Amino acid sequence: MWFVYTETPTAGTTAPVRASERAYRQLRGEILDGILIPGAGLLEIEQSARIGVSRTPLRAAIARLIADGLVAGRPGRGFMVTEMSLDSIRELYEVRRALEEHAARIAADRRDPAVFLALRDQFLDAPELLAQGTVGLHRYYDLIDEFDDAVAEAVANPFLVGALATVRTHLVRIRRLARGNPDRLRSAAAEHLLIIDAIIAGDTSLAAHATHVHLQQSLTNVLAAVQGQPTGPVA
Template identity: 30%
Template sequence: MNAHEMYQDLKQKIIDEILCPGQWLVERELSEQYGLSRTPVREVLRRLVTDGFLDLKPAKGYTVRELTLKEIIETFQAREAIEGMLVKFACQRGDEQFFTRIAELRQQLEHVDIEQQKETGVLIGIELHDLIAETAKNALLLEFYQKLKNLAAITRNITKKSTTIEQCSKAEHLFLMKAIEEKNGEKGEQHMRAHLRETCRRLVEDYVIVQGGL
């Protein structure tokens, strides 16, 4: 295994919560586990810090990042601003292939039973958001989106545990895709912003319940 493969493996384990928030990662143990010297292991860990998946504790080491309530709220506020603009541009700049794929995703999602196929609904949502970002054809917004995507992946661990949140996301994604198919950028932006705002609100409610109140 090379350093890139190690990075991808650790990243996925963090997203899937095989490595749990707050868990310590030890260079020596990782070096033995992945069959790499300490130098590339250290580079991978530093990259995971830069990408938002790990925290570096001075003189202590690396831990899996645990998002605070403030960070969750700020992530969704940033996503609302950026992705609202992205969907507006995507409606203006999308080609026939884009709108065809949006229609296909909508039809697929309509037939998803979230209680039985929650992961399928999550994957359709990920493709939808990525497709919008790529189609908007704005390099700077896409760069911001990709940076936020790492934090979004961590927050998704929380949302996909809640059937209620995913059921609401399904309905909101369907409204969003219908607006895109109509090539209505203003309406699409409104639906995207409302979707992210409501998801954040539900996440905060769940966070407070889990923490036993603030």
């Protein structure tokens, strides 16, 4: 086996040397992007051949995906990408609410105001961003990631941050199903602003309650969108 140097020679991002890591990232990415649809079966031999690694690292990758909750399988008979039913989405949001409310509370208590003041400015520009089509949409999602990261940094609790990361992983998939209408995203940006203001003010209760409101709105929107187009974009 030779070294293959044709693996996305993107400067800066040193490609992961371990084959199991490559397999994990590729499969995870494909599941989150919807390339591997829910319910799709993952055959070890087939996937290992496709990705270009042997079965051993592929199994390690699948083990991590199972831990992430992205893949499930009966012991003896294969694995499949987990489904995302309406009930699953409601259940996920139930946990999400518990964790994000708590995180918002703690963040409001321990935050560095400067960080959130900077974020505030960026969220103020969100409406303009959302008028710029796909590129703006991606930048908006990046902005939300920045906000999440800022909260995580303020929380400074590996357990809580880890649990939130798990929840957010599933959220990426859900976001695809309810792919964003601009009106909802503008509202969401406004809701984020309220949360940020509460965090800046150090108002723990307000931060938690604003988060609660935001998630409730988000869930309502997601459920409506998913029920409207159960299998895919209907146009």
